[in-house]
Amino acid sequence: MAEKDKDLLDTLRKMIEWFDGYAACHNADPFKIERLVSKKKEEDEIVRAWSQIRSDVSDIISLPDSSKEIVKAQRKVQRYLPLYSVLLFASALPMLMLFATHIAVSHFALVGIFGIFVAAFCLVTVLRHRGNRRLYRMVREYYAANGGRVSRQRAHIKSVAQKLVNSLAVSVRTERLNPEDYKIRLFSKDYSNIKILKQEKASNTEGPIYTAIVKARNSSQE
Numbered sequence: 001m002a003e004k005d006k007d008l009l010d011t012l013r014k015m016i017e018w019f020d021g022y023a024a025c026h027n028a029d030p031f032k033i034e035r036l037v038s039k040k041k042e043e044d045e046i047v048r049a050w051s052q053i054r055s056d057v058s059d060i061i062s063l064p065d066s067s068k069e070i071v072k073a074q075r076k077v078q079r080y081l082p083l084y085s086v087l088l089f090a091s092a093l094p095m096l097m098l099f100a101t102h103i104a105v106s107h108f109a110l111v112g113i114f115g116i117f118v119a120a121f122c123l124v125t126v127l128r129h130r131g132n133r134r135l136y137r138m139v140r141e142y143y144a145a146n147g148g149r150v151s152r153q154r155a156h157i158k159s160v161a162q163k164l165v166n167s168l169a170v171s172v173r174t175e176r177l178n179p180e181d182y183k184i185r186l187f188s189k190d191y192s193n194i195k196i197l198k199q200e201k202a203s204n205t206e207g208p209i210y211t212a213i214v215k216a217r218n219s220s221q222e
Contacts, residue, residue: 005175008044011036012168013182015046019161022057023154024187025143030057045167049160056153063150064139073135080128084121140206162191169193169214179213186210 018033037050064070147154165184172179179195189196189210198211 008046009168009171009177009182011046012164012171013184015049016161016164016168016184017186019049019053019157019164020184020186020188020191022053022060023158023161025060025063025147025150025154026187027057027061030061045164049164053153053157053160056150056157059153060150060157063146064142066146067138067142070135070138070142073131073138077128077131077135080124080131084124084128144206158188162193165191165193165214172214172216179216182213184212184214186212 014036015033021027033050037047040047168182171177172182183197184194186194187207187209189199189212191212193215194212195215196210196212199208200211202209
């Protein structure tokens with residue numbers, strides 16, 4: 001099998017995982033998909049699949065924006081980013097000055113300034129981390145309570161993901177490939193044409209994650 005075809009199947013596998021994540025309201029970065037699709041020189045099933053669900057993904061991603069509490073928490077976390085960058089630069093500045101012998105400031109004073117900036121940097125890092133964790137928890141709880149508002153979009157994304165699963169299965173069977181080379185991590189186990197290998201509790205998820213492969217043979221043959 002050509003290397004180009006293997007890359008295509010690996011991309012297909014990734015898209016299945018990402019689409020399933022959107023259907024479960026565990027959002028991936030849509031810009032990853034956009035970048036991947038933009039590299040393609042001609043339309044194929046991956047490009048068509050993304051064009052079919054792009055608007056659904058937008059609806060799912062924007063759902064938490066209807067919560068005033070989440071929007072407020074987002075703004076608070078975003079304020080840490082420029083402060084984080086400034087303190088990162090400021091923490092390094094005194095150390096640079098220590099090596100600049102022409103600066104007429106005592107080394108003791110520079111070390112003290114460095115310590116202050118490092119302490120401030122560490123504090124902002126902790127606050128930013130805690131803010132992100134709290135924001136993530138709020139978003140997960142909001143999706144759990146309000147995911148039904150985008151049930152139509154989620155169902156459509158899942159149906160498109162199923163088509164990609166079928167396509168991957170056909171390719172594996174046709175090319176007589178090893179399904180183990182194209183393992184898929186899913187939030188849902190009720191796709192057809194797949195075989196669940198493992199169920200596990202992953203971090204940052206409420207339910208289990210399933211490791212699956214596409215079936216190497218038709219159900220009637222198994």
